[in-house]
Amino acid sequence: MLYKQFIKNYKEDYKKYNGWLKKETSHYIFNYFDNKFIKEHINRISKIQENSNNKIFEFLGIRNAKKINYYIYPSEFLKSKYMGNPIYAQSVYKDYSVHIVYNKKIRPLGPHEDTHLISLKFGLPPSFFAEGLAESIASKKRFFNGKSRKYFIKKWLNKYDKDSLSNFFIQKGWLDTPDNESGEFYSIAMSFTLYLIKVFGKEKFFKLYKKINRNMTIKQIVYTMEKVFLMDYEQIISNWKI
Ligand SMILES: [Zn+2]
Numbered sequence: 001m002l003y004k005q006f007i008k009n010y011k012e013d014y015k016k017y018n019g020w021l022k023k024e025t026s027h028y029i030f031n032y033f034d035n036k037f038i039k040e041h042i043n044r045i046s047k048i049q050e051n052s053n054n055k056i057f058e059f060l061g062i063r064n065a066k067k068i069n070y071y072i073y074p075s076e077f078l079k080s081k082y083m084g085n086p087i088y089a090q091s092v093y094k095d096y097s098v099h100i101v102y103n104k105k106i107r108p109l110g111p112h113e114d115t116h117l118i119s120l121k122f123g124l125p126p127s128f129f130a131e132g133l134a135e136s137i138a139s140k141k142r143f144f145n146g147k148s149r150k151y152f153i154k155k156w157l158n159k160y161d162k163d164s165l166s167n168f169f170i171q172k173g174w175l176d177t178p179d180n181e182s183g184e185f186y187s188i189a190m191s192f193t194l195y196l197i198k199v200f201g202k203e204k205f206f207k208l209y210k211k212i213n214r215n216m217t218i219k220q221i222v223y224t225m226e227k228v229f230l231m232d233y234e235q236i237i238s239n240w241k242i
Contacts, residue, residue, distance in 0.1 A: 004214075005093045009084035014071050014099070017082055027053045027064055032072035038102055045072070045102065045109060052111035056118050059137050059202075064118050069097040076101050091116040093124075112138040125212045126221070127174040132193030133209065135186050144183045152187035153242055159184075162237055165192065169221045171214040188242075195240045200229050 020031040021039070025046050032038045038045075049070065057063055073079035076086035079101050083090075089100045089108035098113040115134040124130070135142075144152060159181075167173045168185065177185050197205045208228045212221050222233045229236060 007085055007090060007092065009080075010092070011082075011084040012095075013084075014082040020071075024067070025050055027067060028070055029067050030070045030072060032070075032102075033074050033078065035074040037104060038072055038074055041102070042072075045070075048109045049114065052109070052114055053118075056111050056115050056137055060115075060119060060122075060206075062118060062121050064096075064114075065121065066096060068114060068117055069095070071097060071099045072102050073099070074101070074103050076106075089113050093117065093120060110138050110142075119209075122206060122210050124214060125209050126169055126171045126214050126216070128168050128189050129193065129209055129212065131174075131186055132189035135190035136193045136197070144187060147183065149187045149190070152183040153191055156181075156184040156188045157242065162240065162242070165237065166218050166222055166233070170216065170218050173218075191242055192240065196229075196236075199239065204228055 014031075019034060021034055021042075023030040023032070023042055023046055028046065028049055030042060030046055030049075032042060053064070071083070073082065076088075079099060080086040083092075083099050085099075086101075088106050089098065089112070091098045091113040093116070096117055098117070100108050100113075102108075112134045115137050116130060119130070119133060143149075165188070168177060168189075174185070193205070196208075208225060211224050211228065216224075225236065226233055
């Protein structure tokens with residue numbers, strides 16, 4: 001199945017580049033630049049991703065449909081040059097690949113991007129839920145840009161409130177959130193996801209995850225939630241302790 005995904009300036013010059021070094025493991029093919037630092041770290045990188053893959057399997061109960069192709073660039077400049085976008089870590093759904101910048105300062109490893117690809121078997125819910133799931137598996141303790149989750153959740157609560165949450169369930173609502181508030185929104189999506197899983201169980205959460213999509217309205221998502229969890233939305237929200 002082809003999944004619609006928007007990546008700004010995306011291009012596939014990385015497929016034409018023939019300087020990639022390769023390392024293949026059970027669930028990945030790592031394509032990396034001939035760069036001293038990356039070469040020294042490639043075994044460490046592959047171990048971290050294979051461990052992450054096991055963590056995802058434990059959580060979701062499913063494995064990759066096929067090997068995930070990792071593309072590892074030493075700089076934002078080179079990532080931008082070959083795939084169009086400088087962001088540190090991105091998964092490309094239709095290509096089943098993950099693109100990362102890896103150097104002394106930037107090391108975005110772990111389960112987050114891989115979760116996006118592996119969970120495609122469940123479908124493609126609005127980003128709020130996809131990011132919530134990826135962050136939940138990547139560890140609730142993980143810091144975001146050096147700041148704790150608590151810090152971001154507090155910041156989110158200073159500007160928004162629990163009752164406004166459903167505005168961000170829909171794809172447009174999520175895409176319209178300010179770029180400089182990603183720490184706040186990723187943390188709040190994680191908090192809500194962990195709450196749903198804790199209270200209603202993983203299977204019910206996955207059921208919801210499979211039933212919702214990016215074309216739905218707030219009303220449709222909230223209605224689906226009430227049907228899956230057998231609880232009024234108001235009650236669901238008021239039980240959520242942030
Ligand atoms: Zn993500």
